[in-house]
Amino acid sequence: MSATIEENLAAVKARIAAEAEAFGRDPAAVRLVAVSKTHPAETVAEALNAGHRRFGENRVQEAAAKWPGLRARYPGIELHLIGPLQSNKAREAIALFDAIETLDRPKLAETFVRLRDEGLALPRLLVQINTGCEPQKAGVLPSEADAFLDRCKTEWNLPVAGLMCIPPVEQEPSPHFALLRKIAERHGLPELSMGMSDDYPIAVTLGATLVRVGSAIFGARAYPAAG
Template identity: 55%
Template sequence: MPNDLPTDPIASQLKQIRDRIAEACLRANRAPGSVTLVAVSKTHPGAAVEAALACGQMVFGENRVQEAEGKFPALRPAWPALRLHLIGALQTNKAREAVRVADVIESLDRPKLAVALRDAMAREGRQPRLLVQVNTGDEPQKAGIARAEADDFIRACREEHGLPVTGLMCIPPAEADPRPHFALLAGMAARHGLAVLSMGMSGDFEAAIAEGATHIRVGTAIFGGRPAPA
């Protein structure tokens, strides 16, 4: 691996996050292994992903399909345990590319996208796991199915479209106490028998773990701030 890769900062920051996850799990009487860290590598180069892989981090998150396509297929042969989560809003016309590149798509949030993903999976012969994104704050500017529509939408995705929905995802309002939003999502997942809860980011993942998160999405605290545009 070239000497100019940011191995040391990323290794140190990964260790800090893993230690904080372990401590949060202990406080919540949970096993540290019950929480998966999704390292959000959006806008960071493939070299940063390689540095994290060298530290044993195998699960990554990307917002944009095009960026994911540019980084991850080339890494998979050397790192077969690598898993990629798409966590950003997904356009229906990118469904087929998303199905090709991702292992998990966390942003299923509307009927048209459910149909597009169903059709893309049939064409590609590949079934990434899906999470329904719930707009727990009912924020008009934010992606995610509205709370009032979420239960029916989850049922339709699974029963009408036969989609492999395994859990739920949310991003609480920025200025709100996240705990009620995490609790709401956990209750909804329990009603539907869904095991995966993707909730919590760099600033609030300890609270998410206390409310039952199985996956947390951490970017800045691992990779640093977003690189400046060229």
């Protein structure tokens, strides 16, 4: 018999705590983002009923359809955007999300500045770093990260809280997590969003403050049928 979402959540949180304690970290310093993308509201409600309140979504449109109703039923939800953001969706994303982890280019930064100047309160922002320099993947290249982060602070005055990365699937993740941590340390950024279902224990040992876990909690993703 397969485990329930509540049991999966408990197991992931216990593993996070064990890894943190083994490396002398406070388990409370590592927060779990339950990745609910592609899963329907009734499935997400199982995690909410189990007491979890921090979730990640990939797409603005999906989040807009799913989360207003859930927020009305469950207090204290913290919603993270962990997928690429088109500049023309930024206004809607600001209204939906408490954190946007995928700031990755000047055009998007300038869009945030314009919307802030219009009076919108920006959510917490993380800059996505493309640690594997993969051409098909979003994110600032490591060689350009320092200059981009400096612009975020001095030119755009954006509330960047930290960094996020998604290592290449075929590579050992540890060097990518270590690189992200080094960049964050250079800029005094406290948040490190790194680690997913297959590698979050490693990320915890290397300083993650946010881990993004989906399939280990919710099971296989429910992608819509093609046709």
